[in-house]
Structure formats: structure tokens, C-alpha cells
Amino acid sequence: MGEFDLIARHFRRPVKHAVLGGGDDCALIAPGAGMQLAVSSDMLVEGRHFLSTVDPARLGHKALAVNLSDLAACGARPVAFTLALSLPRAEDAWLERFAQGLYALADAHGCELIGGDTTQGPLNLCITVFGEVPAGQALLRSGARAGDDVYVSGTLGAARAALEVFRGTLSLPEPALAIARERMEQPTPRVALGQALRGVASAALDLSDGLLGDLGHVLAASRVGARIEAERVLGCFGLRGAGPLPALGDSQRLECVMAGGDDYELAFTAPPQARAAVEAAARAASTPVQRIGCIEAEPGLRVVQADGTPLAQRFQSFDHFA
Amino acid sequence: MGEFDLIARHFRRPVKHAVLGGGDDCALIAPGAGMQLAVSSDMLVEGRHFLSTVDPARLGHKALAVNLSDLAACGARPVAFTLALSLPRAEDAWLERFAQGLYALADAHGCELIGGDTTQGPLNLCITVFGEVPAGQALLRSGARAGDDVYVSGTLGAARAALEVFRGTLSLPEPALAIARERMEQPTPRVALGQALRGVASAALDLSDGLLGDLGHVLAASRVGARIEAERVLGCFGLRGAGPLPALGDSQRLECVMAGGDDYELAFTAPPQARAAVEAAARAASTPVQRIGCIEAEPGLRVVQADGTPLAQRFQSFDHFA
Numbered sequence: 095m096g097e098f099d100l101i102a103r104h105f106r107r108p109v110k111h112a113v114l115g116g117g118d119d120c121a122l123i124a125p126g127a128g129m130q131l132a133v134s135s136d137m138l139v140e141g142r143h144f145l146s147t148v149d150p151a152r153l154g155h156k157a158l159a160v161n162l163s164d165l166a167a168c169g170a171r172p173v174a175f176t177l178a179l180s181l182p183r184a185e186d187a188w189l190e191r192f193a194q195g196l197y198a199l200a201d202a203h204g205c206e207l208i209g210g211d212t213t214q215g216p217l218n219l220c221i222t223v224f225g226e227v228p229a230g231q232a233l234l235r236s237g238a239r240a241g242d243d244v245y246v247s248g249t250l251g252a253a254r255a256a257l258e259v260f261r262g263t264l265s266l267p268e269p270a271l272a273i274a275r276e277r278m279e280q281p282t283p284r285v286a287l288g289q290a291l292r293g294v295a296s297a298a299l300d301l302s303d304g305l306l307g308d309l310g311h312v313l314a315a316s317r318v319g320a321r322i323e324a325e326r327v328l329g330c331f332g333l334r335g336a337g338p339l340p341a342l343g344d345s346q347r348l349e350c351v352m353a354g355g356d357d358y359e360l361a362f363t364a365p366p367q368a369r370a371a372v373e374a375a376a377r378a379a380s381t382p383v384q385r386i387g388c389i390e391a392e393p394g395l396r397v398v399q400a401d402g403t404p405l406a407q408r409f410q411s412f413d414h415f416a
Numbered sequence: 417m418g419e420f421d422l423i424a425r426h427f428r429r430p431v432k433h434a435v436l437g438g439g440d441d442c443a444l445i446a447p448g449a450g451m452q453l454a455v456s457s458d459m460l461v462e463g464r465h466f467l468s469t470v471d472p473a474r475l476g477h478k479a480l481a482v483n484l485s486d487l488a489a490c491g492a493r494p495v496a497f498t499l500a501l502s503l504p505r506a507e508d509a510w511l512e513r514f515a516q517g518l519y520a521l522a523d524a525h526g527c528e529l530i531g532g533d534t535t536q537g538p539l540n541l542c543i544t545v546f547g548e549v550p551a552g553q554a555l556l557r558s559g560a561r562a563g564d565d566v567y568v569s570g571t572l573g574a575a576r577a578a579l580e581v582f583r584g585t586l587s588l589p590e591p592a593l594a595i596a597r598e599r600m601e602q603p604t605p606r607v608a609l610g611q612a613l614r615g616v617a618s619a620a621l622d623l624s625d626g627l628l629g630d631l632g633h634v635l636a637a638s639r640v641g642a643r644i645e646a647e648r649v650l651g652c653f654g655l656r657g658a659g660p661l662p663a664l665g666d667s668q669r670l671e672c673v674m675a676g677g678d679d680y681e682l683a684f685t686a687p688p689q690a691r692a693a694v695e696a697a698a699r700a701a702s703t704p705v706q707r708i709g710c711i712e713a714e715p716g717l718r719v720v721q722a723d724g725t726p727l728a729q730r731f732q733s734f735d736h737f738a
Contacts, residue, residue, distance in 0.1 A: 113452055117637070118557050119489035119621050120454035120547070125447060130435055132442035133530065135544060137500035139537030167441035178459035178542045208455065211542075215461030220500045220533075220542035222457060225442070235440050299441050315439070 101184050102212045104193045105177060112174055112208045121208035123174055125226050131173075132225040132232060134164035140217040144279075145260065150188045152279040153219070154195030159281045160302065161223035162203060163358040166288030167300040169233040170225030172205035180215035203285055233291060233298040233362070238316035240391040242296050242363040245372065245383045247284050250305060251347065252277035252332030254354025264346075270336035277332055281358035287383070290375035291362060298362035304353040306409055309361055310395060316363075319394045322387035324405050327351050327397075330384050345407055352397065353409035363389055423506050424534045426515045427499060434496050434530045443530035445496055447548050453495075454547040454554060456486035462539040466601075467582065472510045474601040475541070476517030481605045482624065483545035484525060485680040488610030489622040491555040492547030494527035502537035525607055555613060555620040555684070560638035562713040564618050564685040567694065567705045569606050572627060573669065574599035574654030576676025586668075592658035599654055603680035609705070612697035613684060620684035626675040628731055631683055632717060638685075641716045644709035646727050649673050649719075652706050667729055674719065675731035685711055 102116075109115030113122035125131045138157050140146055158175065165172050177196070181189075200207060205223070256274035258264035266274060284300075291298060297316055301308050305327065313320055331347050333339060342350075364372050369385075376383040390396075397405040424438075431437030435444035447453045460479050462468055480497065487494050499518070503511075522529060527545070578596035580586035588596060606622075613620060619638055623630045627649065635642055653669050655661060664672075686694050691707075698705040712718075719727040 114554070114556070119486040120456045120492065120554070122452045122454055122490075122549070122554055124452045124551065130444045130446045131453065132444055133496075133498060133544075133546070134442040135498040135500045135532050135542070137502055137533045137535055137540070137542060139502050139535055139540075142535060142537055164441040168444075170442065174455075176455060176457040176544055178457045178544075180459055180461050180540060210457050211459045213459055213461055213464060215464055215540065216538035218459070218461075218502060218537065218540045218542075220457070220459060220540075222455075222498055222500075222544040224455070227444070229446065232436070232442070232444055234436070 101189055104189045105207055105210065107207065109206050109208055112206055115206065116209045123208065123224060128229055129226040130229050130232065132165055132168045132170035132227050133222065134161055135220065135222040136160050136164070137218065137220040148279060150191035151195030154192040155199045155280050157219045157221055158196055158199050159283045160358060161221045162205065162283035162285055163281070163300040165223055165225035166283050166285045167233065167298050167360055168225070168227060169231065169288045169292040170227040171289055172203040172285060173224045173226050174206045174208045175221050175223040177207060177210040178220040179210065179212050180218040182214070182217060231292045233288065233295055235297055235299050235312045235315035238297040238312050238318050238363040238389045240318055240389050242365050242389040243369065243385050244320055244322065244387040244389060245362050245364065245385050246301070246305065246330055247287055247360045247381050247383050249332035250301070250327070250330045250357050250359060251350030251354040253281070253356035254350040255333060255342065265341055266339065267337070270333050270339055273333060273336050278356055281356065283358055284360045284381055286379035287360060287375065287381040290379045294368050294371045294375050295362040295364045298360055301357040301359045301361055303355045305361065306352050306395060312361065312363065313393070313395060319390045319392045319396070320387055321390055321396045321398055323400065324348060324397050325400045326384060326386040348407060349409060423511055426511045427529055427532065429529065431528050431530055434528055437528065438531040445530065445546060450551055451548040452551050452554065454487055454490045454492035454549050455544065456483055457542065457544040458483050458486070459540065459542040470601060472513035473517030476514040477521045477602050479541045479543055480518055480521050481603045482680060483543045484527065484605035484607055485603070485622040487545055487547035488605050488607045489555065489620050489682055490547070490549060491553065491610045491614040491620070492549040493611055494525040494607060495546050495548050496528045496530045497543050497545040499529060499532040500542040501532065501534050502540040504536070504539060553614045555610065555617055557619055557621050557634045557637035560619040560634050560640050560685040560711045561687070562640055562711050564687050564711040565691065565707050566642055566644065566709040566711060567684050567686065567707050568623070568627065568652055569609055569682045569703050569705050571654035572623070572649070572652045572679050572681060573672030573676045575603070575678035576672040577655060577664065587663055588661065589659070592655050592661055595655060595658050600678055603678065605680055606682045606703055608701035609682060609697065609703040612701045616690050616693045616697050617684040617686045620682055623679040623681045623683055625677045627683065628674050628717060634683065634685065635715070635717060641712045641714045641718070642709055643712055643718045643720055645722065646670060646719050647722045648706060648708040670729055671731060
């Protein structure tokens with residue numbers, strides 16, 4: 095038995111819900127009656143999606159979190175995942191920490207590791223995640239209609255601020271840096287909110303590459319436009335309560351919330367008559383949501399000031415470590 | 417829109433069977449009534465699973481083939497797959513060829529690409545494949561019983577011979593080299609045979625790391641042993657009909673068939689009273705199968721000569737490019 099078979103043992107636990115877990119050629123899963131299976135794959139590469147210095151436990155958390163965030167965006171309940179892992183070498187301590195972070199998040203969501211692959215090579219993590227959603231009830235990007243409100247969950251921009259600190263272009267005092275770093279390395283997938291929004295939201299997606307760019311996907315899929323209020327989005331800035339941050343003026347904050355990446359919050363739309371239902375869903379999921387604008391028939395995304403005039407600032411969407 | 421979004425377009429085609437394909441946060445699939453979903457993930461890394469000089473079309477074929485082979489081993493019908501791809505740079509010609517090879521095999525098996533991820537990084541291909549199998553009918557590794565026959569499909573060892581040529585430890589004349597290289601780069605997943613063996617075979621798995629090591633997984637899962645006849649396995653050697661190969665003596669051939677890797681044939685067991693049914697399954701799938709030994713209650717794997725005496729030769733299981 096080789097080194098990498100031994101490694102794989104870190105990731106072998108009996109399955110509780112799947113019909114058959116790891117150790118055979120395939121795992122077997124059976125969605126419940128009337129359920130569809132939501133499937134998403136994300137690949138994380140060292141130097142592009144994470145730094146080599148990251149705590150392996152946080153990396154294990156994040157690798158699964160970004161996938162669970164996709165399930166959340168569809169309103170699916172997490173069920174299972176596969177993990178394919180390429181590692182330069184077998185370091186038992188690293189793997190133990192990685193598995194700890196991975197399993198802690200998986201267990202919190204009742205999401206089982208059912209199989210995968212381990213091989214030698216440059217560090218690369220590929221997770222494919224499976225969730226259940228009642229047939230026809232998945233939240234899609236294509237359902238936004240003119241007149242709908244536009245919302246985001248939680249807070250935005252802190253992960254981008256942390257990235258700028260690591261890039262050396264920004265300096266943050268503690269505890270703002272700790273908050274920012276936590277947001278970058280340990281994102282919280284909005285799994286409960288996604289499920290609570292089934293039947294309420296008209297469209298949804300998760301924010302991985304920045305609000306402006308990602309919201310653009312909803313607009314394109316729904317063939318609509320949107321008007322976003324800069325003040326309201328600024329109100330979602332993740333370091334707002336972290337004390338005075340002289341290095342982060344309004345334009346930098348706007349850059350972070352509008353074009354930052356790695357937020358893993360949900361952006362979603364819902365008709366105005368659903369506002370009470372949206373608030374109820376947010377309460378049920380213990381996740382704050384903020385209304386930031388509205389969907390319009392005219393294509394394009396317009397960011398406006400409080401007085402309705404267009405914002406002059408231009409943003410560059412987040413492109414990881416490019 | 418970045419370079420890598422453009423790349424992703426090579427892999428975006430409308431889905432026919434899945435409920436929802438790529439372009440949303442998740443794909444949606446719904447197994448048929450009474451069906452379980454078989455799931456497998458395989459990751460291929462440059463330099464370990466393939467050479468940088470490989471024809472991208474062949475690489476596209478192989479990346480999917482090794483995954484379909486896992487479905488075959490479970491007796492599942494291929495339905496869909498996700499592709500996560502890390503690429504050092506965006507080369508349109510490379511991607512076009514890769515997609516050609518990938519889609520040709522996918523289309524041959526009615527297996528749809530439903531989603532995935534594209535990112536920049538060291539070349540790495542991770543495919544997760546989904547198949548359907550009637551509930552309770554999947555072929556497992558754990559079903560072998562003492563007295564069962566042991567079979568392998570197709571031919572063995574040619575891919576290992578090709579690898580030795582690339583390693584510089586073996587020289588082969590044409591057309592033997594062409595056959596060997598084809599077997600290494602374009603394996604044929606035994607999808608039809610796997611399905612035909614449902615209800616016939618007692619256990620099955622696919623041969624990726626070499627007959628001896630892989631068969632060991634069946635023995636361990638089934639808590640049995642096996643006696644394998646060297647002569648019969650030699651009869652499966654993939655270059656038998658390729659003319660005289662003076663560089664490949666009996667012991668090298670045995671090494672290739674017993675411990676070679678990358679065969680992607682099926683090894684399976686079935687009770688002796690199922691011999692006619694096994695033959696019928698092989699005919700129905702147009703795939704030759706060869707009986708090579710039998711399962712015994714005593715743990716361990718015994719390779720014997722025609723007269724029943726133990727074979728002295730020792731084998732090293734295939735370990736890719738290690």
C-alpha cells in the first residue's frame with residue numbers, strides 16, 4: 095500500500111445516508127422521492143485561490159464552503175460530496191488539519207464524503223457537491239423580472255480587503271485584519287438562507303467573483319437590467335463595525351463591496367410583494383439580508399448615488415491572484 | 417469576460433437529458449424511478465497520469481474513459497459528468513482538440529457534460545461522472561464467494577508495455593508500439609459489459625493499477641482469496657497478435673499483464689453455474705472475457721503455473737510515473 099493510499103484513509107469514514115460510500119469503484123446515492131439532485135464542482139489551485147501559507151484546516155473548510163455556497167444559491171439541501179486531491183507530498187500533519195476543517199463544515203451541514211481520488215502533483219483540490227431540491231423548486235439565475243427587488247445576504251468586501259493586505263496594497267489595524275482574514279479564509283455558505291428562499295426568491299446566485307460581475311450573470315440569464323444604490327451596498331461592507339479604518343476611504347470601500355470577490359454571500363431577487371416573506375426567510379435562517387436595488391427592463395447594470403444620479407466610479411471585477 | 421470564461425465556452429452545449437446544465441450555480445439531474453446514482457471522481461495530473469506531449473484529443477478521451485470505467489465496474493449506465501480543468505494558459509487549438517476527444521467518447525455513451533469549473537494553474541483534469549443503476553443491482557467489490565470463477569475482459573498489459581517504451585526500458589517494433597500506445601492513450605471503458613453483467617457477476621471492479629493489486633481489493637472487500645493461473649492471464653496479453661516481440665519474454669509479459677496499469681478492463685467473479693450467462697453477457701457487449709482462476713476461502717492471492725505449482729516470479733504493482 096502506497097503513501098497515497100494511507101493518505102486516503104484520512105478521508106474514509108462510514109457513510110450514514112448514502113447507499114454506498116468510498117472504497118468501491120463508485121459511490122451510490124439515491125435522492126428522495128420527488129427530489130432533484132443539484133450538482134456543482136469547484137477546483138481550488140494553490141497560488142490562485144489560496145496561499146501556500148494558509149492553515150490547512152481553513153483550506154479544508156473553504157474548499158467545501160465554496161461548493162456548499164453553490165448549493166445554497168440553488169436552494170438545495172447538502173447531501174454528499176466527493177473530494178479529489180492532488181498533493182506534492184504526503185504530510186500527515188497537514189492532512190489531519192485539512193480533514194479537520196473539511197469534516198467540521200461537512201458535519202455541520204450533514205454532508206457526507208462519499209468518494210474521490212488522491213494523487214501526487216501540484217496542490218489542487220476539486221470537490222463535487224450534491225444537494226437535494228424538490229423537483230422544479232431550484233432557485234435559478236434566469237428568474238429575475240423587471241420590478242423585482244435585488245438583495246444580498248450578510249456582508250461584502252472584507253475578503254477583498256484581506257487580499258489587498260496580503261498583496262501589500264492596504265494596511266489594516268487589528269481587529270479589522272482578523273475579521274477580514276477570517277472572511278477570506280473561512281467563508282460561511284448561506285445554506286439555510288438558500289433553502290428558506292425557495293418559493294420566495296425569483297432568482298439567486300452566489301457571489302464568488304464580486305457583486306457587479308456576478309449580478310451581471312443574473313441579468314444576462316434573465317434578460318433584464320438593474321439599478322443598484324451605492325449607499326445601500328456600502329451599508330453591507332464587512333468591516334463597518336471594526337473601528338476607524340483611515341486607509342479605507344469610501345471609494346476603496348465601494349471597490350471592495352462592488353468588485354471584491356470571495357464573499358460567498360447570496361445575491362437574489364424577489365418581487366416587492368414578497369418583502370415580508372424575504373424578511374421571514376432571513377430571520378428563519380438567522381442571516382441578515384439587505385435590499386440594494388431593483389430589476390429594470392432596460393439591460394445593463396446601473397450603480398446610482400442616493401439622489402439617483404449615476405456613480406462616476408468604475409470597478410474592476412475580482413480576478414483572484416491574476 | 418476573461419480568457420478562462422472564453423475557454424469554458426468550448427465545453428458549453430445544451431443538455432438533452434439533465435434537467436439543467438452548465439451556466440447556473442448547480443446543474444440539476446433527476447435519476448429515473450427506482451434508480452440509484454453511481455458517482456465517481458478521478459483526477460489526472462500531467463507528468464503522473466499522462467505526458468505533456470499527448471495528443472489533447474486522446475487526453476480528452478482518456479480523462480472521461482477512466483471515469484466511465486468506474487461506472488462500468490458498477491454496472492451503471494452513464495448519464496452525465498462534470499469537468500474541472502486547471503490549465504497553465506488558454507490555448508484555443510489545444511482546447512478544441514481536447515473537447516473533440518472528450519465529446520466523441522461522451523456522445524458515444526450518451527453521457528452529458530452538465531457543469532464544472534475552469535481555472536489557471538498546473539494542468540489538472542478532474543471529472544466526476546454520474547450513472548444510473550437499478551436500486552440494489554450495482555456490482556460491488558464485496559460479493560465474491562469461494563468457488564466463484566474469476567474473469568477479466570479484453571486484453572491486459574499493452575498500456576504498461578507502452579509506458580516502458582516511453583521510459584526507455586523497452587523497445588517495440590511497429591505495429592506493436594502503435595497498438596500499445598493506443599491502449600495507453602485511448603482506453604475503452606467496458607460500459608456495455610458492466611451493464612450486461614448485472615445479476616450475473618458476484619463482484620466486479622475496473623483494472624487501473626494492475627490485475628494483482630486491483631484483484632486484491634475484491635479479495636479484501638469480499639474476505640476471500642484467489643488462485644490465478646498464469647498461463648490463462650498470459651493469454652490475455654494485449655500484444656499477442658502483434659507479431660514477434662523478441663524484447664518481451666514470458667517474464668516481461670507476465671509483469672505487464674499481472675502488474676501493469678492503465679488497462680481499464682473489468683475483473684469480475686461469478687459462480688460456475690453462471691458460465692453460460694457470462695458468455696452471453698460478453699457476446700451481448702461484444703467484449704471478450706477470459707476465465708483466469710477461481711475464488712478460494714483461504715485469504716491471499718496465489719498465482720500458479722499450469723501444473724498448479726506456485727509461480728516464483730514476484731510482481732510490482734503499477735505506480736504510474738512514480
